[in-house]
Every structure is written in structure tokens, then in C-alpha cells.
Amino acid sequence: MSEQLQAKEISSVELTQYYLDRIREHDPALNCFITVVADRALKEAKKADHQRAVGNNGLLTGIPLVHKDLFCVKDVKTTCASKMLADFVAPYDATIVRRLNNQGMVCLGKTNMDEFAMGSSGKTSFWGPTVNPWDVTKVAGGSSSGSAAAVAAGLAPAATGSDTGGSIRQPAAFCGVTGFKPTYGRNSRYGMVAFSSSLDQPGTLTRTVEDAKLLFDVTNGVDTKDASTINTAADREYKLPRLTIGYPSKFFEDIPTPLMSVLADVRHTLEKTGHNFKEIELPDVQKCLATYFAISRGECVTNLARFDGIRFGFRSKEVSNIDNLYTKTRIEGFGAEVKRRILFGNYVLTNGKPETHFVKAQKVRRLIHDRYTQTFNDVDFILAPSAPTVAAPVLADDHDQFELYRQDRFTVAANLGGLPAIGVPCGTVNSLPVGIQLIGPRFSDWQLLELAAEYQRLTDWHLRYPSKFL
Amino acid sequence: MKSECWEPVIGLELHVQLNTKSKLFSPAPNQYTDIPNVHLDTYDLAIPGTLPVLNRIALRKAIEFGLAIEANVSPIVQFDRKSFFYPDLPKGYQICQYHNPLLIDGVIKIPKEESGYTEVDISSAHLEEDAGKSIHGIIDEYTGIDHNRVGTPLLEIVTSPCMNSADTAAECFRQIHQLVVWLGISDGHLHEGSLRCDANISVRKQGQSALGTPVEIKNVNSFRFLREAMEFEVSRQIELLNSGEQVTRETRTYNSRDKQTRTMRSKEEIPQYRYIPDPDLPPITVSTDEIEKLRNALPELPKPRCDRFVKTYGLTPKFANQLTSSRQLADYFEDIANQFQDFEQVANWILHDLKGLAKKKQIKPEELWIAPPQVAKILGKVQKRQLSRTQALDVINHMFEHKVEPNEAERILGINLSSDFEKISDWILQVTESNADVLNNYMNGNHKLLDYLVGQVVKVSRGRADPSLVKDHFYEKYSPKD
Numbered sequence: 001m002s003e004q005l006q007a008k009e010i011s012s013v014e015l016t017q018y019y020l021d022r023i024r025e026h027d028p029a030l031n032c033f034i035t036v037v038a039d040r041a042l043k044e045a046k047k048a049d050h051q052r053a054v055g056n057n058g059l060l061t062g063i064p065l066v067h068k069d070l071f072c073v074k075d076v077k078t079t080c081a082s083k084m085l086a087d088f089v090a091p092y093d094a095t096i097v098r099r100l101n102n103q104g105m106v107c108l109g110k111t112n113m114d115e116f117a118m119g120s121s122g123k124t125s126f127w128g129p130t131v132n133p134w135d136v137t138k139v140a141g142g143s144s145s146g147s148a149a150a151v152a153a154g155l156a157p158a159a160t161g162s163d164t165g166g167s168i169r170q171p172a173a174f175c176g177v178t179g180f181k182p183t184y185g186r187n188s189r190y191g192m193v194a195f196s197s198s199l200d201q202p203g204t205l206t207r208t209v210e211d212a213k214l215l216f217d218v219t220n221g222v223d224t225k226d227a228s229t230i231n232t233a234a235d236r237e238y239k240l241p242r243l244t245i246g247y248p249s250k251f252f253e254d255i256p257t258p259l260m261s262v263l264a265d266v267r268h269t270l271e272k273t274g275h276n277f278k279e280i281e282l283p284d285v286q287k288c289l290a291t292y293f294a295i296s297r298g299e300c301v302t303n304l305a306r307f308d309g310i311r312f313g314f315r316s317k318e319v320s321n322i323d324n325l326y327t328k329t330r331i332e333g334f335g336a337e338v339k340r341r342i343l344f345g346n347y348v349l350t351n352g353k354p355e356t357h358f359v360k361a362q363k364v365r366r367l368i369h370d371r372y373t374q375t376f377n378d379v380d381f382i383l384a385p386s387a388p389t390v391a392a393p394v395l396a397d398d399h400d401q402f403e404l405y406r407q408d409r410f411t412v413a414a415n416l417g418g419l420p421a422i423g424v425p426c427g428t429v430n431s432l433p434v435g436i437q438l439i440g441p442r443f444s445d446w447q448l449l450e451l452a453a454e455y456q457r458l459t460d461w462h463l464r465y466p467s468k469f470l
Numbered sequence: 471m472k473s474e475c476w477e478p479v480i481g482l483e484l485h486v487q488l489n490t491k492s493k494l495f496s497p498a499p500n501q502y503t504d505i506p507n508v509h510l511d512t513y514d515l516a517i518p519g520t521l522p523v524l525n526r527i528a529l530r531k532a533i534e535f536g537l538a539i540e541a542n543v544s545p546i547v548q549f550d551r552k553s554f555f556y557p558d559l560p561k562g563y564q565i566c567q568y569h570n571p572l573l574i575d576g577v578i579k580i581p582k583e584e585s586g587y588t589e590v591d592i593s594s595a596h597l598e599e600d601a602g603k604s605i606h607g608i609i610d611e612y613t614g615i616d617h618n619r620v621g622t623p624l625l626e627i628v629t630s631p632c633m634n635s636a637d638t639a640a641e642c643f644r645q646i647h648q649l650v651v652w653l654g655i656s657d658g659h660l661h662e663g664s665l666r667c668d669a670n671i672s673v674r675k676q677g678q679s680a681l682g683t684p685v686e687i688k689n690v691n692s693f694r695f696l697r698e699a700m701e702f703e704v705s706r707q708i709e710l711l712n713s714g715e716q717v718t719r720e721t722r723t724y725n726s727r728d729k730q731t732r733t734m735r736s737k738e739e740i741p742q743y744r745y746i747p748d749p750d751l752p753p754i755t756v757s758t759d760e761i762e763k764l765r766n767a768l769p770e771l772p773k774p775r776c777d778r779f780v781k782t783y784g785l786t787p788k789f790a791n792q793l794t795s796s797r798q799l800a801d802y803f804e805d806i807a808n809q810f811q812d813f814e815q816v817a818n819w820i821l822h823d824l825k826g827l828a829k830k831k832q833i834k835p836e837e838l839w840i841a842p843p844q845v846a847k848i849l850g851k852v853q854k855r856q857l858s859r860t861q862a863l864d865v866i867n868h869m870f871e872h873k874v875e876p877n878e879a880e881r882i883l884g885i886n887l888s889s890d891f892e893k894i895s896d897w898i899l900q901v902t903e904s905n906a907d908v909l910n911n912y913m914n915g916n917h918k919l920l921d922y923l924v925g926q927v928v929k930v931s932r933g934r935a936d937p938s939l940v941k942d943h944f945y946e947k948y949s950p951k952d
Contacts, residue, residue, distance in 0.1 A: 072519045085518065092512060094519060193518040198749035226521050228752050298746055302551045305562020306516040310615070322613075326555055349553075349744035358746060 001157060002059045002214075005052060012052070012062030016045035016106050019064050023108065023155045026469055031130045032146040032155055034069045035077050036109035048104040059214060061104030066156040068147050069110040070117060071097050071202070072191040076107075080193050081125035082115045084307045084314045084333035094191020095226065096160060096202050096219040103218050108156055111146030115335045116304065117162055117195040119143050120170055120407045121392070124337040129394055132174060133466040134432055138391040141171030147205045148175040152433075153469040158215060159205045164195050165292050166386070166411025168203045169423035173386035173435025176425040178462055179205050180212040180449070183442045184418030185230035187216075188223035194303040196296035197228075199415040208462055209424065209453040216445065232443045240450050245270060245438075246280035246379035251410055254285070255388045259434060262427035263385055266436045269458055270383075278379055283368045285409040291368060292412035293405070294361030297345035304342060307333065340401070365416050372417045376441040381451060385410045386423040386435035411437070420445045422452045425461040433461070476711065477676045478704040480639040481631035481684075483668040484646055485624045486656045487600065488531045493621035494599045495522030495565065500623065502662045506605070506616035514620045516560035521750050524549075528623035530764065531655035532572055532597050533756065535625060537765050538653055539592050541576030546755055549597075549748040558602035558615050566598035566626070568745045578629075578649075579773065580641050590642045593630040600624050619663075625655075631670060631681060636700035643667050644693045652772055652797045660691045667691065669700055672717070673707045682707070683717040687731055690724050699724035703731050775800055783813035792821055802839055809846035812853060819849060827863050831870075838866055844876050858936025894927070894935050898943055901926045913948055920944060 004010045020038050027033050041064065048062035067073055070080045072090035079085045093101065101107070114124040122145030123129040130145040132138040133153035140149040144161030148171035151159050161168040163181035172179025181203040192202050204215045222231045247267060252260050267277055309315035309329030316328035334342070348357040375382070387407060398404055414421040414437075423437040438455075440448040456462050493500050498511035513520040529547060536543045548570045551563040576592035600622035605614040627646060633639045647665055651658040658664055667690050672682035687703060690696040702724075707717050722731040770778070772794045779790035779800075794800045799820070806816045820835075828835040848865060851857040857865070861883070868879040901923060902909050912919040920941065927940045 070519075078518070080518070088518070090519070091517060190521050191519040194750075196749075225523060227523055227750060299749055301744065302553050302561075302563045302746060305553060305555065306518070306560060308555060308557075308562060310557055311515050311560060312517065322557060346744065349746065350742050362747075 001063055005062050008052075012045040012048040012064075012106060013042060015062065016041050016064050016108070019108055019156055022153075023150075026153055026155060029131070029136060030133060030140075030149050030153055030155070031128055032111055032140075032150040032153070033066070033109050034079055034081060034112050034127050034146070037076055037107060040076075041106050041108050044104075044106040048106060051104050058103045058218075060100070060218065062106065063158070064106040064108045064156060065100065065158040065160070065215075066108050066111050066147060066150055067094075067097060067160045068113055068144050068162055070113065070162060070193040071110075071160055072193070073097050073107060073110065076110065078110065078193065079126070080116045081113045081127055082334065082338070083126045085193075085312075086126065086314065088313050090191075092191065094202075095188035095223045097191060099218050100160075100215070111144070111150055111159060113145055113147075114143035114167075115338050116193070116300075117143040117164055117167055117200075118300070118337050118341055120166065120404065121398075122146070122171070123394070123398070124335055126335060131394055132391045132432070133469050134176065135391070136468075137393055137395070138432065139174065139394050139396075141174035141387070141391060143167040144171050144179075144205060148172050148177055148179065151175070151177045151205050151207060152466060154465060155469075157207065158211055160202060161205050162192055162195075162200055162202050163411075163415065163421075164199045164201075164296060165408045165415050168205060169386045169411050169421060169435065169437050170407065172205055172423045173425070173437075174391040174433065176428075176433030176435070176461065176464065176466075177205050177207060178209055178212055178425070178452070178456075179203065179386075179423040179435075180209075180216065181414065181421050182216060182220060182445050183230075183420040184415075185228050186220045186232075186420070186443075186445060188219075188221075188226040188229050190223055190225040194299075196299040197303060198299060199292070199296055201415070201418075209422065209449055209456050212422070213446075213449050213453070216449065220445070230443075240447070240454060243275045243380040243451065244378070245275050245277050246282075246375060246382040247277045248280050248282045248382065248384060250281065251285070251384050254409075255385055258429045259385070259388075259390065262429060262434045263436055266426045266455070267383065270455065273454065273458065277383075280375055280379060280382070282375065282382070283371045283413065285413075287364060288368060288413045288416060289406065289409050291361045291364045292408070292416060293344070294348040294357050295365060295416075297341050298348045298358040298361070299345070300341055301345035301349060304334075304338070309333070368413060369417045372413065372419065373441070380440070381444075381448065382439040384437050384439060386437045387411075390429050390432040390434060414439050418442055420448050422448055424452050424455060425464075426455075426459065427461060475676050476673045476708045477634055477678075478636070478700075478707075479631045479672050479674060479681055480633040480636070480700060481670040482627075482629045482633075482639055482642060483670070484627040484643065485600075485666045485668075486535075486627065486646070486650050487664045488528050488623040488625055488655055489657050489664075490525055490527045490531065490623055492525055494525050494528050494597065494623035496621050497523075498621065500621075501618075502659070502664075503618060506614065506618060509618045510620075514560065514617055516562075522565065522748075524751060524754070525623060528597060529572075529756075531623075531653075532595070532625050533761065533764055534653050534768060535627075535650065535655055536573035536576060536595065537761070537768055538649055538771055539573075539576030539578060539595075541573040541592060541595065543756065543761055544570055544572050544574070545758075546570065546753050547572060548753045549751045550745045551748050553744040553746075556601065557613065558604045558617070558620070560602070560617065560620060564599060564601065565748055565751070567596035568743075569747065571596035578642055578645050580638060580645060588633075588638055590638070591630040591632050593628050595625055595627040598624050598626055625650075631672070631684070636697045636704065639669060639700055640693050640697035643696055647693075648772060648795065653769065654797075663691065665691065667696055669696065669703075671700055671703045671707070673704060673711065682711075683719050685717060685719065685731075686721045687724055688721055688734060692726075695724060695726050698726070698729055699731055702729060706731065769797060772797075772800075779803075783807060783817075785813060785817055789814075789817045789821065793817060798836065802842070805842035806845045806849075809843055810849050812849070815849055815853070816845075819845070823859060823863055824866070827867060831867075838870055840866065840869055840876070848876055855939060855942070858939050860936050893931070894939060894943055897927045897931045897935055898940065898947070900930050902948075909948065 071094040078090040121139040122142040130140040147159030150156045152175035168179040187202040314333040319325040421439040426436040496511040496513040550568040553563040571594040573595040578590040579587040602617040602620040650656040672684040776794040
């Protein structure tokens with residue numbers, strides 16, 4: 001696309017208009033978007049074309065993209081798919097939005113998601129669920145549901161997302177796209193509405209790993225506005241040697257056979273190129289899930305306390321006093337899943353003796369982190385499923401919350417350890433995409449991307465489009 | 471009342487606003503103003519997606535305080551979120567240092583009346599952010615919120631419950647106030663809330679080691695009110711206990727008008743704070759090097775400086791103490807003392823003459839602080855009797871009013887030394903001639919009459935003659951018999 005723009009085969013305005021047309025045509029069926037900013041996008045495209053004309057451009061100048069609706073884009077609504085922020089207009093740009101803007105990228109709009117990134121189906125959105133372009137009766141996954149589905153359906157060439165426990169990698173798997181969650185601290189969280197600050201990491205959903213690399217090159221790096229960003233020398237030029245890749249067989253035994261055989265093929269593909277696999281044992285997924293649960297819920301209690309109806313966002317109409325204002329605003333403004341997590345969070349912050357469940361979870365987190373660090377003494381990367389199933393029906397009965405939460409069991413460990421992970425499409429089961437993820441030690445982002453890119457050079461799963469949206 | 475057998479136990483909790491340029495976690499100006507909601511950044515309003523960035527200057531100032539009270543400085547600086555809902559707390563949590571306070575085990579030394587010190591143990595001090603202010607009654611039945619104060623860096627200083635009198639506790643508050651202003655880490659404006667004090671008070675039978683039920687008095691912002699509040703509270707509790715009742719654990723406020731404390735809320739109503747480490751602020755380390763650098767750069771502290779003033783300048787402890795009540799004052803004294811060697815004179819000049827004049831003019835003494843070389847010159851003339859003290863003050867006053875140099879002021883005031891000396895002789899002559907009897911009596915040994923004679927001379931001069939100069943003249947010219 002960048003080459004086409006450079007060769008002047010196509011202008012950014014044409015490209016932008018093409019995607020805007022596709023959004024207008026297909027989004028009613030998919031519900032990927034909460035906000036589309038057509039006029040603004042065309043204006044930006046025009047500017048990008050001008051930049052290209054005078055030679056003042058980068059590789060990404062003029063290429064459209066979409067942002068998950070928890071990234072603040074100045075003067076554009078940022079709703080987090082919640083009634084609480086349904087009319088909230090962000091007064092500033094998130095750092096990664098600004099960095100991509102500065103490259104001349106064109107923002108088409110804001111994508112649907114689980115409310116405040118809490119969910120793995122897209123169904124907790126105040127604006128209704130995004131559906132899966134491969135089968136509209138199935139979910140797109142979540143919480144970055146709109147971003148994944150938009151890229152899969154060709155409504156945008158690239159999207160930003162956020163990953164707290166798998167929110168980029170799982171929808172990427174369900175929709176057959178590439179989802180990259182960098183090392184915690186590589187991308188700035190400034191301007192990304194927080195769910196669980198110590199786990200949240202912005203990332204991207206793209207068609208290819210090469211695209212992810214282009215975006216990451218722009219987004220990553222220290223941001224004075226986010227104290228958790230970390231300076232590391234960028235090891236861009238990386239030659240892949242023969243690697244040892246960890247294979248946690250217990251993970252693969254934990255999933256249905258058809259899915260498992262697709263995933264096992266990835267191992268064979270990579271083995272054929274000369275990489276070695278080594279059986280490893282990773283911390284128990286149940287323990288990881290429980291730890292993830294306590295920490296994410298505990299942190300979300302504090303992060304969501306600011307939604308009190310006082311300064312911005314939704315405020316309940318009929319209130320008589322301050323306590324009543326808080327209570328009614330929060331009861332009416334938050335959806336069921338958000339409330340469930342806040343309640344659970346308050347429980348882990350107050351119960352348990354002699355120390356709260358939250359404090360215990362932090363200790364276990366440290367152990368999990370140490371265990372992963374040890375594992376990376378033996379292996380360079382880890383291969384793991386992105387999700388234990390393919391996309392579930394939209395109308396599935398969700399009464400078993402814990403079964404839903406168990407969807408995250410292969411992804412949360414990377415968040416607990418702050419590890420970079422990338423999910424790539426690797427096959428289909430019942431015509432639905434299947435994804436695999438590669439996890440690396442902290443700051444191995446570029447090497448990890450290189451390995452995933454190598455896999456994509458050997459396969460074509462990432463190039464397939466859902467036929468309905470060709 | 472058998473109050474002798476009861477012993478009060480008092481601990482203080484102080485909140486000191488640090489005088490940084492910007493707030494603790496946002497770039498908004500840290501400045502007091504009456505205009506609401508002008509010193510704000512998106513972070514202060516808790517706009518979604520915003521993140522805190524620690525103000526390193528605030529951290530430095532807090533460490534300086536720690537070094538001044540000989541506290542241990544934590545090498546790892548961590549912050550926690552303290553959660554509670556309050557309309558003027560935008561994030562719904564306050565960032566503080568609950569798990570690992572920056573400073574522990576410091577000491578404030580309070581001089582005892584006789585000699586030596588009472589040591590007040592500062593159990594901990596930590597950084598936290600201030601909240602906004604709720605303002606009632608401006609718009610009908612609504613409550614307004616002023617966010618200017620949100621995020622102001624606070625140093626919370628907690629003493630252990632170790633003080634046994636309201637006097638000691640009030641003095642502790644005063645000393646901390648003096649110290650933070652001395653260090654230049656706080657403005658110390660009590661009326662603007664730069665320094666706020668809570669007191670925990672309980673009483674117990676003398677000799678008993680367990681503490682009684684404590685009552686907290688919130689937000690007393692004056693040394694005197696604090697002492698009064700504590701005195702009232704101690705006797706209230708003693709009365710309760712003497713009459714067989716119990717003290718209820720609660721928070722009270724002090725009303726300075728009727729000098730009483732009143733129930734504000736009972737402790738049971740206090741919410742669970744659900745502390746968690748703040749994930750937005752990764753722990754940072756403070757190196758020993760940095761701490762040593764700060765230690766070396768600390769100014770000479772009030773106590774040592776006071777002792778040095780006694781030793782070097784031969785001042786009385788009372789003078790030395792007064793001169794070291796603020797660093798500015800002590801600096802001013804030393805700047806003059808470097809150029810004029812009669813140190814007692816300098817101290818007198820600053821502490822009596824200038825203060826007196828300032829009081830009369832209802833201005834701050836600092837406003838009369840002219841440049842030290844000029845003061846040295848003026849005091850030199852006084853020493854050489856070329857100026858009387860009254861005239862010297864007239865010069866200062868004139869300089870202040872008309873913004874002129876001392877020479878200019880002397881010229882305008884028409885102060886002419888030699889003629890003034892002659893004039894004094896003239897006036898004395900007038901008086902001695904018309905009071906020959908009195909003079910005789912004085913010369914014959916009635917010393918008391920000198921005051922009368924001097925008074926007459928001043929009267930004749932219509933106040934222009936300086937009594938001390940007149941006295942000196944009498945001594946020289948008319949020596950009484952012994």
C-alpha cells in the first residue's frame with residue numbers, strides 16, 4: 001500500500017474514500033465502528049497527499065487506520081463502549097495516536113469493543129456486539145472486537161488495540177488477523193483509558209506481521225507522560241538464528257482435537273525451517289487465571305472510580321444528594337460485566353487474612369514472572385494457543401461466567417509477566433480462523449516479530465479474506 | 471478534680487504543602503489563588519487516559535526535610551492508591567505512600583525550659599497529593615468544586631504519640647513550621663492552609679503504659695488554637711473519665727470562637743481505603759549519592775545556627791533564638807554583622823528598633839530591611855554619635871517612604887551632625903539655667919533627678935534631642951558626686 005502511494009498509483013484520498021465506502025457498505029452488518037470520522041479522514045488524507053507530493057513523508061503517510069475506542073483522539077468521541085462515556089469527547093490525543101498522526105496516518109474512526117475492555121466476546125459493548133466477518137452468527141472476540149473485525153473484513157488496513165489479558169490476541173485469532181502485544185512499557189499508555197494499569201498494553205491488529213512492525217516502529221519508545229515506559233536500545237536489524245522454541249504440551253492437550261491438530265502444524269512448519277522445539281512446563285493456567293483475576297479486578301476498582309458523574313460523562317438525572325448521585329450514576333452508567341468486575345475487585349481488595357487476596361495475587365504474580373524468566377533461560381520463545389476454541393455463537397448462553405473467563409487462560413500469563421506476544425492466523429476449523437501465539441522474554445519484541453514474520457513467509461493464512469467481504 | 475493523676479498523650483499529624491512550581495503529578499502550576507479552577511491540567515480533573523508523572527523537585531524537598539530531622543530515607547520510592555469517594559477527589563483515589571513511607575524515624579528537638587531537649591519522634595513522613603475544595607452556598611443549593619488545590623504536593627508528617635502536654639505539641643507544630651520555611655520547602659502560610667495540623671489525643675492514668683481511647687482533632691491551623699484545642703480536649707476527656715464515663719473514639723473539630731471541640735464524625739464511618747500500589751508509578755530508586763548531595767547542600771539548621779550565634783557573636787541565647795526564628799532574619803543579621811562589629815547593637819537594631827517601627831507603620835519588618843552595607847554605615851554613625859537612634863530610624867523611615875538612599879534621606883531630613891551636637895548643648899544649657907536647683911541636687915548625688923533633667927531637655931528640643939545622647943552629655947559635663 002505504501003509502495004502504491006509512493007508510486008502514485010493511488011492517492012491517500014482515494015484510499016481513504018475506498019475504506020469509507022466499504023465501512024458504509026459493510027459495517028451495518030458487522031458493527032465494527034462506534035464513530036466514523038469521514039470528513040476529518042478525507043481532510044487528513046488530502047494533507048497526506050500533499051506531504052507525499054512534496055516528498056515530506058514517511059512509509060505510513062496517507063495510510064488509513066482505526067483506533068479502538070479507548071484511545072483518546074482529540075475532539076473525537078471516546079466512549080469505551082460505555083453509556084458512562086457515550087458523549088465524552090476527548091480533549092487530547094493519546095501518545096500512540098499522536099505518534100501515528102505525526103506520520104501522516106489517516107484516522108477513519110473509532111472501533112467497537114467490550115465495555116472498558118472488559119470482556120472477550122465484544123458482547124459487553126453498550127453499542128451491541130461486533131460480529132465475526134467469517135460468520136456473522138459468531139462473535140469477533142474481545143475486547144478489541146471492532147479493531148479485529150474491521151481489519152479482517154477489509155474495512156481498515158490496520159487498527160490499534162489494547163491487551164490486558166488477551167484482548168488483542170484472542171480477537172485476532174477469532175478474526176484471522178495478526179495481533180501484537182508488545183512488552184509492557186514499550187508502547188505508551190498515555191491517553192488509553194485504563195482497565196488494569198499494570199497489565200494494559202497498547203498494540204496493533206494488522207493483516208501481516210510486516211504491517212505490525214511498521215506501526216510498532218512508530219509507536220514504541222519512552223514517553224515522558226507515561227512513567228511505565230522503558231528505554232531500551234531498539235534492536236531493529238535482527239538476523240534469526242536457529243531458535244529453541246518452548247512447547248508447553250499441557251496447553252495443547254487442554255483443547256479440542258481439531259483445533260489442536262491445526263495448532264500442532266505450526267510446530268512442524270517452524271521445525272522444517274530449522275528451529276528446535278523443547279517441551280516445557282509453564283505455571284498452571286488456573287493459577288495464572290486466578291492471579292490475573294485478582295489483580296485486574298482490584299486495579300479496575302481504582303481506575304473506574306473517576307466515573308462518578310461529577311466532572312464528565314454520564315450523570316443520573318434524578319438525584320437528591322451526593323451518595324445518591326454516585327450510586328445512581330454508576331448503577332445506570334456501567335454495564336453488568338463492569339459492575340461484576342468492580343464488585344469482585346472490591347472483594348479482593350478487602351477480604352482475605354492476614355493479607356488481602358490482592359496482596360497474595362501480587363506475590364503469585366512475582367512467582368509466575370520468575371518462572372517465565374527461568375524458562376527463557378532454556379528457550380528463546382514459547383509457542384502457545386491464542387484461545388482454547390474458535391469463535392463462539394453470538395447467541396451462546398453465557399450463564400457460566402467462569403467458563404467465559406477461562407477463554408483467557410493461554411493469554412494472561414504474558415500480561416502478568418509484561419512479556420511481548422504476537423498472535424497470527426494458522427488455519428481454520430469449521431471455516432473459522434484459528435490463531436497461535438508466540439511469546440518472548442521482555443524486550444525481545446523485534447526478534448519476536450521477526451520469527452512471526454518468518455512464519456508468515458511460509459504460510460498464507462494471514463492473506464485470506466472472509467468471502468462475504470471480498 | 472483529680473486531674474493530677476491523669477496524663478495526656480498527644481501525637482500530631484501534619485500536612486505541609488510543598489512550594490514546588492508545578493503539582494505533584496501534573497504540570498499545572500502549584501499556586502494559591504482565589505479564582506476557582508484555573509490551575510488545572512487534564513490529569514488533575516482525572517480525564518480518562520491521563521497518567522501521573524512524579525515531580526522530582528517535590529521528592530527532593532521531602533528528602534531535604536527528612537535529612538533535617540535525621541530520618542531514614544527510603545532508597546525505594548513507591549506510591550499507593552488510597553480509594554474513597556469524595557466530590558473534590560477527582561480520581562476517586564488519592565496517591566500516597568502507605569506501604570513504604572519515604573521517611574521514617576526522624577526527630578524534632580524541643581528545648582526544655584531548664585536545659586536540654588524533649589525529643590519528639592517523627593515516626594514517618596510521606597508524599598501525597600492534596601484534594602480540591604468543596605465550596606457551598608455560591609450557587610443556590612449546589613456545591614461547587616474548586617480543583618486548584620488538587621494535586622498540590624503534600625508532605626504528611628506523623629509523630630508518634632509521645633507528647634505529654636499541649637505546650638510541647640504546640641511547640642512541635644511551631645518548630646516543624648519553622649523548619650519547613652527555613653528549608654525553603656514550604657511557604658508556611660497557615661491561613662492559606664500551607665500547613666495543617668491534626669492532633670490525636672488520649673489520656674491515661676499516670677504510670678500506665680497502655681494508651682487511652684484516642685480522639686482526633688482535625689485541621690487546626692494556628693499554634694495558639696492547637697494548644698487551646700488540646701487543652702480543652704484533655705480536660706474534657708479527664709472530666710469524662712473522672713465521672714466514670716468513657717471516651718468515644720471519634721474525630722472532632724475545634725471552634726476557636728467558643729474554644730471548644732465538637733464531634734465531626736465517629737470513627738466507624740471511616741471507609742475502607744483499599745490501598746493498592748499505584749501501577750502508574752513504578753518504584754524509583756534514590757541513590758546514596760543523591761542523598762549525600764542533598765545532605766551536603768542543606769543549609770545550616772536553626773538549632774546549630776542559634777548556638778553559633780551565641781558563640782561567635784556573643785549574643786544572649788534569647789537574642790540568638792529570636793534571630794534564628796527564620797533563615798531570612800538570620801541571614802540578614804549575619805550580612806550586617808559581617809560589616810559592623812557591634813553585634814549586640816545589630817541585634818538590637820533588627821529586633822527592637824526596626825520591629826518597633828514596623829509595628830507602628832503596620833508593615834512587615836522585612837520591608838524596612840535596607841541593604842546591609844547601608845545599615846552598617848548608619849549604625850556606624852550612631853556609634854560615633856553622629857546620629858541618634860531616633861534619627862537613624864527617621865532615616866530608615868524616610869528611605870522606605872521615598873525610596874531614596876541613606877545620604878539623600880539624611881540631607882532631606884536636614885540632619886546635620888555637628889550642629890545637632892551643638893544644639894543639644896544649647897538645649898542642655900537652657901535647661902540647666904532654668905533648673906539650677908535640680909542640677910545642684912543631682913550633682914550632689916541625687917541620681918534619680920537625671921531622668922527629670924533629660925526629660926526637660928527633650929521637651930525643650932520639642933522631641934528632637936535623643937535622650938541617650940542627652941544622658942551622655944550630662945555624664946560628660948556634669949559628673950555627680952558619689
